[in-house]
Every structure is written in C-alpha cells, then in structure tokens.
Amino acid sequence: MNRPSFAAESRALPIAPRPVARSLALTFLFLVPTLIPADAQEVPEVTDLSLAEALRIAHGYNPNYRIQENGLQPLDWQRREAWAGFFPSFNVSNAFGYTASGERVFGDFTLGTQPAQFSSRYSLSLSLGLNGATFLQPRATEAREDAMRAEVDGASANLIDQVTRTYLEALEAIDQLAQAQSEVNRTATYVAQAEAQETVGSATPLDVRRSDTHLGQARIQLLQAQNAVVTTRLSLGQAVGVPLPPGLELTSEFQLFEPEFDLPRLLAVAMANNPVLRARRSQASAARTQTRMTQTQYLPSLSLSAGWSGTVFEADDTAPLIQSRLAQVSGQYQSCIQDNRIRELLGDPLRDCSAFDVSDPQIQSTLRRQVIEANEGFPFDYDTQPLSLSLSLSLPVFNGFSRQVQIEEAQVAADN
Numbered sequence: 194m195n196r197p198s199f200a201a202e203s204r205a206l207p208i209a210p211r212p213v214a215r216s217l218a219l220t221f222l223f224l225v226p227t228l229i230p231a232d233a234q235e236v237p238e239v240t241d242l243s244l245a246e247a248l249r250i251a252h253g254y255n256p257n258y259r260i261q262e263n264g265l266q267p268l269d270w271q272r273r274e275a276w277a278g279f280f281p282s283f284n285v286s287n288a289f290g291y292t293a294s295g296e297r298v299f300g301d302f303t304l305g306t307q308p309a310q311f312s313s314r315y316s317l318s319l320s321l322g323l324n325g326a327t328f329l330q331p332r333a334t335e336a337r338e339d340a341m342r343a344e345v346d347g348a349s350a351n352l353i354d355q356v357t358r359t360y361l362e363a364l365e366a367i368d369q370l371a372q373a374q375s376e377v378n379r380t381a382t383y384v385a386q387a388e389a390q391e392t393v394g395s396a397t398p399l400d401v402r403r404s405d406t407h408l409g410q411a412r413i414q415l416l417q418a419q420n421a422v423v424t425t426r427l428s429l430g431q432a433v434g435v436p437l438p439p440g441l442e443l444t445s446e447f448q449l450f451e452p453e454f455d456l457p458r459l460l461a462v463a464m465a466n467n468p469v470l471r472a473r474r475s476q477a478s479a480a481r482t483q484t485r486m487t488q489t490q491y492l493p494s495l496s497l498s499a500g501w502s503g504t505v506f507e508a509d510d511t512a513p514l515i516q517s518r519l520a521q522v523s524g525q526y527q528s529c530i531q532d533n534r535i536r537e538l539l540g541d542p543l544r545d546c547s548a549f550d551v552s553d554p555q556i557q558s559t560l561r562r563q564v565i566e567a568n569e570g571f572p573f574d575y576d577t578q579p580l581s582l583s584l585s586l587s588l589p590v591f592n593g594f595s596r597q598v599q600i601e602e603a604q605v606a607a608d609n
Contacts, residue, residue: 240438244360244445247433251356252349254434261348268338275334281321281497288314289572294509309509313572317501325489333482340475347468352432359432363425364443366418373411373418380408480607487603490596493588503575508568515564522560525549 252258290312297307387404390396430437464470508514526549533543551557589596 240440241442241444242437243443244357247356247360247429248353250435251352251433255352255432256434258348258352259434261345264341265345268341271334272331272338275331278327278330279323281319284316284318284320286316290314306513307508308511308513311507311509311571312504313575314504315502315575319497319499321497322494323496324494325492326486329482329486329489333479333486336475336479336482340472340479343468343472343475347472350468356429356432359425359429360443360445361447363422363429364445364447366421366425367443370415370418370422373415376411377408377415380404380411384408477607480603480609484600484603484607487596487599490589490599493586496583496585496587498583500581501577502581503577505570505572505575507571511565511568514568515561518560518564519551519557522549522556523551526551 292310292312294309295306296303384401384404384407387396387401391398391401426437426439426441526546529544529546529549533546536543547553548556551560
C-alpha cells in the first residue's frame with residue numbers, strides 16, 4: 194500500500210493547523226538540535242525514509258549510542274599499555290645550573306671564595322618493574338574490552354528496538370490520520386444528507402443536530418490524529434538523532450505473518466549471544482582477574498634499572514682557578530725541595546723539581562693553559578660517568594592490612 198506523505202495529508206485536511214500542532218513543531222525545532230552532537234548537525238537531505246535508512250542514520254547520529262560507541266576508541270591503547278608493562282621505560286633528562294660566586298661550604302669544610310660557575314648534566318635511564326599484576330594485566334584488559342564491546346552491542350540492539358517501535362508508531366499515526374479524515378468526510382456527508390432531509394420534511398432538526406455532533410466528534414478525533422502524527426515524528430527524530438523534515442515520507446511496508454520459532458533453540462541462541470548476558474559474563478571474568486591481581490600483592494616484585502650520566506662545569510672567571518692551581522703546584526715544589534734535602538742527607542739521588550717551579554714563566558704559562566682548557570666544555574662537552582646497573586627484589590611483609598582490604602573488596606565485586 195502506497196502511503197501519502199504527511200505534507201500531502203495536511204494539505205487535504207479541511208481543518209486549519211491547530212495551536213497544539215504549532216506548539217509541538219516549535220518544541221521540535223528547539224529540542225531536537227540539542228540532542229545532536231556538534232559534529233553531526235549536518236545530515237543528508239532525504240525526501241523519504243525507510244526503516245533500514247532510519248537505523249543507519251540512528252547508528253551514526255543518536256547521541257546516547259555515539260557515547261557508548263566512542264568508549265571503544267581507547268581500547269587499542271589500553272591493550273598496548275597492558276603489554277607495555279613487560280618492556281622497560283626509557284627516560285632522558287638534561288639540566289642546566291648556575292652558582293654565584295662565594296664561599297663553598299660542604300659540611301664542616303669551607304673551600305673559600307669560588308668564582309661563579311655554570312653547570313650542565315644529562316641522564317639516560319632504563320627501568321623495568323615486574324610483579325604478579327604485570328602478568329595478569331593483559332588478561333584483565335581483554336576481559337574489560339569484551340565487556341565494553343558487549344555493552345555497545347547491547348546499546349545497538351536497544352537502539353534498533355527503539356527506532357523500529359517509533360517508526361511503526363509513526364506509520365500507525367499516519368493510518369489513523371487517514372482514517373480520521375475519512376470519518377470527517379463521511380460525517381460531513383451525513384450532515385448534508387440530514388439537512389436535505391429536513392428541508393423536504395423527512396428528518397427533524399434533532400437529526401441534524403445529532404449529525405452535527407458526530408461531525409464535531411470526528412473533527413476532534415482528526416485533530417488528535419494530527420497531533421499524534423507530529424508527536425510520533427518528533428519521537429522518531431529523537432530516536433534517530435536528527436530532525437526530520439515535515440514532508441518526509443515513510444516508505445517501509447510490513448506484512449503480518451505467523452511466527453514459527455523453536456522456543457528451546459531461541460533460548461539457546463539468546464543465552465549465547467544476548468549482549469547484556471555477554472557483558473555480564475565479561476564483567477564477571479574481569480572481576481575474577483582483578484581479584485587474582487590483588488592477591489599477587491603477597492608475591493615479590495623485581496626491579497631492574499640501568500643509567501648513564503655525564504656532567505660538565507665551567508667557571509665564569511678562571512683567574513681564581515689559575516691562582517689555586519699555581520698555589521697547589523707551588524706546594525708540590527716546596528714538598529719536592531724538602532724531600533731532596535732529606536735525600537741529600539741520606540745519600541739518595543735527588544728528584545727533579547723543575548717541573549713544579551712556578552717561578553718559571555714557561556711553567557706558569559703551561560699551567561694557565563691547562564686550567565683554561567679544562568674549564569671549557571659548557572654546555573655539552575660532558576665528562577661521562579660509567580654505566581650503572583641495579584637489580585632489586587622486594588617482598589612485602591606487612592602494610593597495615595591494606596592488601597587484605599583490597600582483596601576482600603575485589604572478591605565482593607566478583608561475587609556481585
């Protein structure tokens with residue numbers, strides 16, 4: 194049966210649009226856009242809508258379903274994160290520093306006035322921590338993923354049910370509107386016939402008033418049918434998540450049939466594939482895995498780490514460093530002279546102290562050049578430290594019963 198569009202039906206009615214219908218239309222214009230995501234406001238314009246097309250649009254624009262479906266987006270990264278626990282973490286850091294001139298005090302020792310100093314340091318580190326929860330995390334993530342996918346399937350099934358019901362209600366409202374229009378036309382014919390009969394004397398004025406009453410009741414039913422069409426269109430637009438144009442025609446047709454289902458087979462299929470049951474099973478599996486993860490807190494944990502580092506320092510003024518170096522070498526020269534005096538008394542061969550004689554301009558020049566060259570290198574000419582490795586094994590003994598509390602809570606959640 195070909196169904197006329199709602200716009201054509203409205204034009205065929207002898208009754209002008211009612212305030213209720215206009216109010217519902219205004220409500221539709223204000224409410225439906227708020228139900229649509231910002232990125233889904235623009236939809237293809239259609240002049241007719243089948244049930245299959247309505248379901249397709251609903252899966253793309255219904256906000257409640259989109260919220261459920263968007264929850265699947267982080268699943269891939271959550272799976273990667275679970276397996277990444279078996280790989281070491283790698284960190285790189287670099288720091289720059291500045292220390293103003295002044296006395297350097299280390300505990301009970303004072304180094305005297307030192308020049309301003311720039312510093313730079315880098316660090317590379319690898320670390321890996323393994324415990325019982327690390328090995329169970331992939332399984333728990335997989336169970337949570339199965340539960341979320343089942344919940345989305347359940348949301349899809351509910352959406353299909355909602356759209357189908359509202360689509361059928363809209364079709365029913367159109368049929369009722371056509372029936373109400375026919376009733377108005379029929380009762381109007383009766384009124385005209387009663388008036389003609391009254392004119393010729395074969396009917397009384399009471400018969401005419403009775404026909405007028407029936408016509409008024411038919412027009413009230415027509416108004417209610419008009420409002421039902423508008424309301425069901427609003428409900429259908431809300432279900433699919435987009436506003437539907439007033440002239441949209443619903444094209445799907447349905448036929449009655451006698452169902453021939455095998456109840457035991459239907460129950461078996463439902464028990465195996467019902468998304469709500471699948472979600473509950475996956476949630477129960479995730480809860481059991483979470484319980485085992487909390488129980489692993491009694492097991493030892495293993496930590497591995499490796500590090501590389503380097504530092505470089507550069508003084509703002511090299512004059513104090515040169516003076517300190519000259520004083521140090523001068524002290525070595527005096528020690529060498531004193532040692533030679535002792536050797537001379539003992540008859541031992543004397544040492545050559547000329548390399549420590551800071552009164553020699555060449556020695557002073559060499560020492561100054563060494564200090565200046567050693568002071569250069571900021572910010573990236575690092576003095577690299579040797580590789581450091583560490584391995585630690587930790588076994589928790591007592592932590593204030595927090596493990597017992599967590600295990601009990603996880604068991605309760607699994608039982609629920």
